[in-house]
Amino acid sequence: MTLPQLPDENVGRTRWLKIAAAVWLLLVSILAVVNSVGLSRLIEQSQASAQDAHVQALNTRVAELEQQAAVSKSQPKPVTEPDFEAARKALDERLALVEQAQATDAHAGELQALQARVADIEARMKRTAASSAAPRRTAEPAKPKVPEPPFNVVGVELRGGERFLSVAAPKPSSVLDVRLLREGDAVGAWHLLAIEARAAVFSVDGQTQRIALP
Incomplete structure (x- = not known):
C-alpha cells in the first residue's frame, strides 16, 4: 500500500527550484555585465591605438617634409609644383582623418602643434620654389677684342x-x-x-x- 506525498514536500521542492533559477539568472546577468564592460574597454583601447597610430604616422610624415625642405634649401634643384601639391594633398588627408578621430581627444594640443609645423614647412617650401623659379640672368659672352694690325x-x-x-x-x-x-x-x-x-x-x-x- 503506497502512501500519498505530503504537500509540504512539494512546496519545498518548488521553492528550491525557484531559488536555483534566480541564482542562475543572477550569474548570467553578472557574466553579461562583465562581458559588456570588457568589450567597452577593448573598444576604447582599440580606438586609442588607432589614434596613436595616426599621430605616429603624422609625426613621420612631418619629419619627412622637414627633411625634404632642408634638402631643397641646400640643393639648387627646386621642388617641382606637382610634387609639392601631391605631398600637401596627402598630408591634408591625414590631418583630416586625425582631426575627425580626435575631435574630443586629449591629443588636440599635439595635433595643433603638428599643424603649425606643417604650415611652417609649407611656407618655407613655397619660398624655396619661388626663389628657384625666378629667372636667372645669363652672362652675356664677352665680345672678342679686335686685334690691331702690325702694319x-x-x-x-x-x-x-x-x-x-x-x-x-x-x-x-x-x-x-x-x-x-x-x-x-x-x-x-x-x-x-x-x-x-x-x-x-x-x-x-x-x-x-x-x-x-x-
Whole structure:
C-alpha cells in the first residue's frame, strides 16, 4: 500500500527550484555585465591605438617634409609644383582623418602643434620654389677684342697681271719697310685671304678682319 506525498514536500521542492533559477539568472546577468564592460574597454583601447597610430604616422610624415625642405634649401634643384601639391594633398588627408578621430581627444594640443609645423614647412617650401623659379640672368659672352694690325695698308699694285697688297710698318723709315703681299702671304699672325675692290680680307686668331683700302 503506497502512501500519498505530503504537500509540504512539494512546496519545498518548488521553492528550491525557484531559488536555483534566480541564482542562475543572477550569474548570467553578472557574466553579461562583465562581458559588456570588457568589450567597452577593448573598444576604447582599440580606438586609442588607432589614434596613436595616426599621430605616429603624422609625426613621420612631418619629419619627412622637414627633411625634404632642408634638402631643397641646400640643393639648387627646386621642388617641382606637382610634387609639392601631391605631398600637401596627402598630408591634408591625414590631418583630416586625425582631426575627425580626435575631435574630443586629449591629443588636440599635439595635433595643433603638428599643424603649425606643417604650415611652417609649407611656407618655407613655397619660398624655396619661388626663389628657384625666378629667372636667372645669363652672362652675356664677352665680345672678342679686335686685334690691331702690325702694319699699315698702302694700296694695291698690279704686277705681271697679278694684284699685290702693299703694306708698310707703322713708322716706315725707308722703302725697304714696304712689303708686297699676294693672297696666301702673311705678316705675323695676319694671313691675307683676298684682295677685294675696297678692302683687304685677313684671317687672324681665327677671326676674319677687313681693312679698307686707301
